[in-house]
Amino acid sequence: MRPVGLALAVVDRVAELQPIGASDLARHIALPKATVHRLLLALESYGWLERDAGPRPRWSLTVKPIGIGGRAIERKSGLRMAALSVMDSLRHETGETVHLGLLHGDKMLLIERIDGIKSVGIFLPVGTSWDLTWSSSGRAILANLSADEQREFLRTPRYRRRSETDVIPVGELMAELALVRERGFAISVGIAGANSSSIGAAIFDRHGAPFAGLSLSGAVDRLREPELMALAPLLVEAARRISMGMALQV
Amino acid sequence: MRPVGLALAVVDRVAELQPIGASDLARHIALPKATVHRLLLALESYGWLERDAGPRPRWSLTVKPIGIGGRAIERKSGLRMAALSVMDSLRHETGETVHLGLLHGDKMLLIERIDGIKSVGIFLPVGTSWDLTWSSSGRAILANLSADEQREFLRTPRYRRRSETDVIPVGELMAELALVRERGFAISVGIAGANSSSIGAAIFDRHGAPFAGLSLSGAVDRLREPELMALAPLLVEAARRISMGMALQV
DNA sequence: ACCATTGTCCCGCATTATGGGACAAATAGA
DNA sequence: TCTATTTGTCCCATAATGCGGGACAATGGT
Known part of the structure; x- marks a missing residue:
């Protein structure tokens, strides 16, 4: 072939x-x-x-691949369907933009976005993908992988970049991931030069493996660390509800 | 091959x-x-x-095709980029959900969605496609095609369906399209059984051919004909601005 | 005006896809 | 429980098809 x-x-x-x-x-x-x-x-x-x-x-x-990709998301594992209503509630409770991403190899793939009431100015297109460490939800997934998988990822410097040139030391990243795992969420203030902050949590399949991520994003001048921390319980609860919804399916 | x-x-x-x-x-x-x-x-x-x-x-x-489809949208004709800021303004002015669709053969393909402040409850996924006559923006495109192209479409009953079974008589549809063309927008109240209404306008390339559509959608109990008519000027102006933006490119 | 680069096409050779059929395993039916 | 049907998988001889070097003209940069 x-x-x-x-x-x-x-x-x-x-x-x-x-x-x-x-x-x-x-x-x-x-x-x-x-x-x-x-x-x-x-x-x-x-x-x-x-x-x-x-x-x-x-x-x-x-546009052919777009249509095909769209149908792929739709029927895929029911994640989008399970997540939509939760995402909508979340955006109404917080006013911020909600992103749903899927773990895809060593990348994070944006599956769905529900825009917040408050404006951010940037709108990530569905279908975008980026390195795991770049987004808060990606780091939330990373933190919940098995120790082996985690080591596998962190071995290559590619996955430890904060920006194009700035590589995070393994020790520092490991410490952050441990904290993320304990708390249940990861935060990014002013990620990658863009003027948006976000907080992300992992979504688990019925075997307990993280395979997707949910995040809240907003303008950095509105969301600093204290504000993000205040949003955390809502986000974590929403992610938990999606995980539960997925576990119930087939 | x-x-x-x-x-x-x-x-x-x-x-x-x-x-x-x-x-x-x-x-x-x-x-x-x-x-x-x-x-x-x-x-x-x-x-x-x-x-x-x-x-x-x-x-x-x-998820591979999803990523590919996403990149296709991104670089494609610059439409998305040209439209985003206009779409954002539109949703803030009206509070409703804004959809951007692309004409793709005999279908309408959803390229981008910016969610309104007011809730609708349904979120069409990017990548969805449907027949031209089903959406208001699709009919706005249809109305602005050349007489020949229009006849070509309307020849087959497939493109005259209001629902699975309900076929619109050619005369009635022609009359509606003439009105749409004159006004510059099309409206749908409670489309296809779903509880949402919408108003759509066409976006033109620099040769004056309609190739995309912009629409505002909201819950049907909030948007009846009078409310939709009131939104029309904003929508038409937004579509015009996007058309102009596209014409300036390349 | 020059020259490196690009898009396009041709053609003989060898690799590769083809699909009927066989088989075991799994399901549906009784 | 036993039988009949369907499903997934694999093999293999034959024929078809992709392969890519090379040639050519058109193009555009300098």
Whole structure:
């Protein structure tokens, strides 16, 4: 099934680099130009890719993967359904924006967002993903992994970055994670340069493994540590209710 | 590139029917069991599909397409970026939920949602798609297509359904579309049995062709025709601003 | 005006997908 | 409980198809 693998690799890279030309793309995935070209034409004929008109076409994704991704979320494990009403209550109780993310390999994937009453100014698009340590809910998941899994993650410096260049020492991160685990939530004040703060908690499957995260986010000048701490009980309770709802399903 | 086409067909159908067994799936896409089985294994190895453990595995999508779809939206035509701030203003002015949809073939695809201050209770997931006539923004697009394109759509009864069974007579729909075009917006009170009402307007590319739609939605007991009419100027102005923003790009 | 780069296509070779069929295991039915 | 049906998995000979080097013209940067 080699062509399938190559085609999917092309889709993946085009998603990342679009709009991109054929030769450039061929260089990125280290394949002969002719092969990439053939794959692009095939993917176009199946409605997954499109190119702008012109002598040097640039390729982009069509909306097809969006629809497919949407359906994937919908039927996936029932998490979204189980979480929605809880998320809505939470946003009404707190006025802040609620995010629901899914653990996906070594990333956190944003599945659903319910906007707060109070404005934040930034709206993360569903489908965004980022490193686990970057978000409060990601660190809440990290803190609740088994010791082995945790060590596995922390081994690579990639997963210990606070920003592009700033790597967190293992000891410091371990200490924070221990605290997070004990409290049941993680906080971020003014994360990653953006002017938003957040507090996150993990959601567990029926075997007790963390697989998703729930977070509350708001403008950093409104939410400093004391305010975040005050929100914690509501958030933790909401995450617990979602975990319970998931456990009841099939 | 036959295997690629088959693999994508499998992904598409699995998204629709998940969780589904191999034999069942083979019947749906009219392919030999052996072929489908091989494709499933391949797609699993590339991380696009997964199966639950057990003697009769059921296949589902992984979150991979979600991430890809998300990136597709992000870089796609800049629509989302151009629309966000306008959508945010709109929700603060009106308190209602704002939806941004993209015309995709004969469907409307939900790209972004900003939740209103007032509760609706239902949250359409990004990635949902539906027939053009079902949503107010879809009908706003329909109304602004060229006469030829419009005739093309209305020829098939599929696109004239108010519900599963209720088909709108061509004359009636044409009359409504003419009115929508003149006013610049379409309204739906209590659409499709759900308890929400909405008002929608079209967004145009720089050639003047409608390619996306903006809508305001709220609970039907709060938004009847008079209230919707009162919201119209704000919505139409917002859609116009997004169209202008798009025209300035590139 | 030059020249490196790009998009596109061709074609002989060899790799690879194909799908009927066989089998065991699991479910549905009685 | 026993039987009939369906399901998941695998094998294999045959035919089909993807492969990628290379050639060419069009393009655009300098």
